[in-house]
Amino acid sequence: MLEHSKVLLIQTAFLGDAVLATALLEKIRIESPYTEIHILVRKGNESLFKAYPYPNLRRVWTYNKSKKWSSWLELRHDLRSEHFDAVFVIQRFFGMGLLSLNIGAKRVVGFDKNPLSLFFTEKVKHEWGTGVHEVERNTALVQSWLGGKVFRPCLKAAEIDLGPEMRKKEYICISPGSVWETKRLPIRIWIEFIQLLPQDQVVVLMGSPGEIDLSNQIAEAFHGSNRVILNETGKHPLLASAYIFQQSMMSFVNDSGPMHICSAENVPTVAVYCSTVPSFGFGPLADWNRIVETNVALTCRPCGDHGKKNCPLGHYACGEGIEANAIFQAYQEYLSARSQ
Secondary structure, three states: OOOOOEEEEEEOOOHHHHHHOHHHHHHHHHHOOOOEEEEEEEOOOHHHHHHOOOOOEEEEEEEOOOOHHHHHHHHHHHHHOOOOOEEEEOOOOHHHHHHHOOOOOOEEEEEOOOOOHHHOOEEEOOOOOOOOOHHHHHHHHHHHHHOOOOOOOOOOOOOOOOOOOOOOOOOEEEEOOOOOHHHOOOHHHHHHHHHHOOOOOOEEEOOOHHHHHHHHHHHHHOOOOOOOEEEOOOOOOHHHHHHHHHOOOEEEEEOOHHHHHHHHHOOOEEEEEOOOOHHHOOOOOOOOEEEEEOOOOOOOOOOOOOOOOOOOOOOOHHHHOOOHHHHHHHHHHHHHHHHO
8 A cells, every 4th residue: 555654735726626625635634644734725725724624734835826937936946845755736737737747756646637647657537527526536636545435625714703793503695706707696686586585584795805896786786675784795814704604504606616615614505507517526515505507408508617707609598597586495495404
């Protein structure tokens, strides 16, 4: 059996991808508890790992994409001095594949879709679009070392003061944003969903500073009403946001980073899919979850592996065709399940 005393995971993609990589942290921690783990993530995502509560994760390294090659060169220099037994390249792109081959690790394991996979010690088939979840794909990278058992991603954010209106496990979170516009449920549908909720249901709007306008549109639709809409978008650092999700009764999200945070915290989740599809392998992993998507078979969906800045055909039927009542039905299902 292979033994690794010190390993590096590389995942410098978006926030959600970094969250899902914590499933590998869990697998290594539990199945090889004496292995020292390092992880390399995109600059801006490093604070998230303060919510990973185990000392097996020794260090979080960052790659600054705004400085690209200077950051790459600095990392190559610094990582070489760490003398890793193995590097697991979760990404499929050239830059990180090249870095993994230039830091002197004894083994380099990555996906066969990486342009440099020919030079890896071991390359692993990357399955896409078949329903295999990303955490299963990632687990395949360490299978020759630790076997194929899959673990759930894990985050446990530290407690913060929520204030009097956010009572733990009573409010719901809605995250209307996404990096990609074609992953965003139209705002009018979120508004219609909130109108269906009981009058006393507290709603907390969540998102990054760049998504403030989306949440403002929702909040303004209820200005002057008796509904309690707490617009927390852009007001909290990443760890505090994670705690707000963690303490919600349930969360409603697009196919985006907040969904994966909820998976890692096991928060009941309703995930809305517009232009992307669950079979890509990025679905919710909480014990209780529901997926909402259009029930119309669209020949144009999915329109790509990721979201797009706008609908290529101009109609956005994959988002506009989703009904608020379907989201509300998921809300009712959870309340019914919780009361049993």
